[in-house]
Amino acid sequence: xxxxxxxRVSTLEQAEQGHSISEQISRLEKYCEAKEWTIVRTYTDPxxxxxxxxxxxxxxxxxxxxxxxxDIVVVYKLDRLSRSQKDTLYLIEDVFLKNKVEFVSMSxxxxxxxxxxxxxxxxxxxxxxxxREQIKERMAMGNIGRAKEGYWRGGSxxxxxxxxxxxxxxxxxxxxxxxxxxxxxxxxxxxxxxxQKIMKQKYTNKYSSWNNAHTIAKIxxxxxxxxxxxxxxxxYDGRHQPIIDEETFRLAQIRYEEVKRKMGHQQxxxxxxxxxxxxxxxxxxxxxxxxxxxxxxxxxxxxxxYICYSRDGHxxxxxxxxxxxxxxxxxDLDNIIINEILKLSFDREAIEKxxxxxRAVPEDKIEILNxxxxxxxxxxxKLMDLYQLDFMPLQDISARIELLQKEKENLSNEIKExxxxxPDITLDEARDILINASDVFKNGSMEEKxxxxxxxxxxxIIYESEIKIYWKFC
Numbered sequence: 319x320x321x322x323x324x325x326r327v328s329t330l331e332q333a334e335q336g337h338s339i340s341e342q343i344s345r346l347e348k349y350c351e352a353k354e355w356t357i358v359r360t361y362t363d364p365x366x367x368x369x370x371x372x373x374x375x376x377x378x379x380x381x382x383x384x385x386x387x388x389d390i391v392v393v394y395k396l397d398r399l400s401r402s403q404k405d406t407l408y409l410i411e412d413v414f415l416k417n418k419v420e421f422v423s424m425s426x427x428x429x430x431x432x433x434x435x436x437x438x439x440x441x442x443x444x445x446x447x448x449x450r451e452q453i454k455e456r457m458a459m460g461n462i463g464r465a466k467e468g469y470w471r472g473g474s475x476x477x478x479x480x481x482x483x484x485x486x487x488x489x490x491x492x493x494x495x496x497x498x499x500x501x502x503x504x505x506x507x508x509x510x511x512x513x514q515k516i517m518k519q520k521y522t523n524k525y526s527s528w529n530n531a532h533t534i535a536k537i538x539x540x541x542x543x544x545x546x547x548x549x550x551x552x553x554y555d556g557r558h559q560p561i562i563d564e565e566t567f568r569l570a571q572i573r574y575e576e577v578k579r580k581m582g583h584q585q586x587x588x589x590x591x592x593x594x595x596x597x598x599x600x601x602x603x604x605x606x607x608x609x610x611x612x613x614x615x616x617x618x619x620x621x622x623x624y625i626c627y628s629r630d631g632h633x634x635x636x637x638x639x640x641x642x643x644x645x646x647x648x649x650d651l652d653n654i655i656i657n658e659i660l661k662l663s664f665d666r667e668a669i670e671k672x673x674x675x676x677r678a679v680p681e682d683k684i685e686i687l688n689x690x691x692x693x694x695x696x697x698x699x700k701l702m703d704l705y706q707l708d709f710m711p712l713q714d715i716s717a718r719i720e721l722l723q724k725e726k727e728n729l730s731n732e733i734k735e736x737x738x739x740x741p742d743i744t745l746d747e748a749r750d751i752l753i754n755a756s757d758v759f760k761n762g763s764m765e766e767k768x769x770x771x772x773x774x775x776x777x778x779i780i781y782e783s784e785i786k787i788y789w790k791f792c
Contacts, residue, residue, distance in 0.1 A: 320389045321355035323347070324379055326363040326398045339364050342394040349424050350392060358388065368401035371409070380409075383419050395425040465549035468557035477542045478523045478533075479561050487542075487558035494561045496521050500537055501562055505569050509746040510534045510577075510753065532753045538574050543567065577750065593622075594652045594768050595778065601626040602781035604724055605731075606637040610648060622648040626780075638724055639717075643782060651785075656759055658787060659774060662748075663755035669791070673745055676792035687729050694726045741791050748774065748791035 325342040339362055350357050359382070361375040371377075382388050391414055393399050399421075400406045410430060414421045421430045428435035464471055470480075470487045479497040480487040496517065503513045510531040517528035526533075537543070544567045545560035546553050562570075592610070599608035606627040613621050628641035662669045698719055704710045743751075751773055758770045776788040 319353075319355045320358045320387070321350050321353075322379060322382065322388045322391050323350070323357055323360040324363075324376070324391060324393050324399065325360070326366055326368060326373065326376075328365060328367050342398070346392055346394055346424060355390065355392075368397055368399070370402070371400065371405050380413055383413055383417050386417070388419055390420045390422060390429075392422045392424065394423075396423045399423075462549065465547050465552075465554045468547065468555055470547065470556070470558065471549060476524075477540060478525065478537065479543065480558065481524075487556070489559055489561060490524075493523050496523065497537060497543060497561050500534060501543075501566055501570050504534075504538055504573060505566065507573075509744075509750050510538075511746045511749040531749060535750075535753055538570050541567075592764075593648060594764065594771065595624065595655060596768065598772070598775060599624055599651075599778045599780060601628065601637070601641060601643045602728070602779045602786070603643040604628045604637040604641040605728060606635060606641065608780060609635075611645075624648055624651055624780075638720055643780060646780070654785060655771065655775070655778065655787070659752070659755055659771070660759070663752040666749070669745065669748060669752070672789060673792055676789070684733055687733050691726055691729050694722045694729075698722055735788070741789075742776070743773075743790045745791055748789075 323343065323346045325339055325346070327339055327342070343360060343362075347357065361379045363373040363375040366373045379388075379391065383391070396406065399409060410421050413419075415430060422428070426438070428438050430436055469485060470476070470482060476482045476487070479490060479493045481490050482488075500513055500517065503516065504510075508516070513534045514528055514531040517534070521528060528534075541548055541553055542556070542558075543560060543562040544564050545556050545558060547556040548554075595608075596610070597607075600606070601608065604626065608624045608626055611623050611625045613623065615621065624646045626641050626643045626645075627635035628637045628639070629643060629645070662672075701710070701715050701719055701722075704715065751770070754770070758767055762770065774790055776790050779786040779788070
């Protein structure tokens, strides 16, 4: 039987537990010899964690398994293959057994060719995962202890402006100069996006060339720069040197809070509805607002819809009788609007494209709209003549005139939009707001999501075959 030996050890394990590469190989070779298996190859991953499968030797092993070069995979201990229950079961069931390759773990004394081995593999994987969680818990406790003592937690994500040396944060003079410039620009009134553009033109840092405005926002709110440490939501006094003085940081936080309020609120407080798009939706056919209507099914399930007031015949809120504009499931329309906002947050060019398309005044379109308004006036005049000549009943004429007047009103509003005032917010302000889109829609409350949408959108016009969003930056 063609056997493949797989061995792995992390640096910490080798130091503390003695699971060295050579020790594992020696024991596995003797085991295979006793079983009379031919070792075709030994795969070694020294210094790699078992928390994931991103290991070069493991990838090579998987490739050889899939090409049919191996009959059995042998490891010293189950957690040498993986410390994750999910990854362990995936490798055994979806890689090895799927390709008719058996798996043996020497220390636990079982193999997947036996019924007991197949039953035990899931149980042992649970314990391996439990051990991993215990290690993570001990590490977290260690990080909290370091933070309380004023030391950076270590690992990745060292703040721009510092480097990590001998367990402490040490100022990087070149990056610290950039941090000071960022705070200075922000206090002077620059937006996150404008600061990002300035920094990108002039500097680089350890992570990038200032490609993301979100990085600027995180820097402005990071207490590390005044000699503090924030860990798990709490702030501790740090042992490292500050880059920013406390007064500068205080002024930056005052403006930061103002920016956050602007991101979450429009200048006039929006109608405080219970649902995501409350107060924003209008009918493109009659001009009435849309409202939320709940339908309880026979099975007790409630489905909510956005419905035109005129279609439902709601007294003073109705603009015409029997409007036929479509209803929308609340969930469907909410998702349409959220997805449009997320598109803008992920694609910086999309927002400029929308701005350019909407801010350009199409003279030919305005001319067509004005021409149609004149035609409507003529039609209304003819209808009045027909009534005076007693050729049509008043009821029919009134209904036709009402439809024409609504169309005229909508056309006039569209002309106002095309030739209207300056946008409510600038492009840079819109970009700053959009930085938080993904986080708000993932973690925010209903009210936070609603206020976020209101900070970007003036109104939503629902037509029979399309939905038009009027953005505040256009």
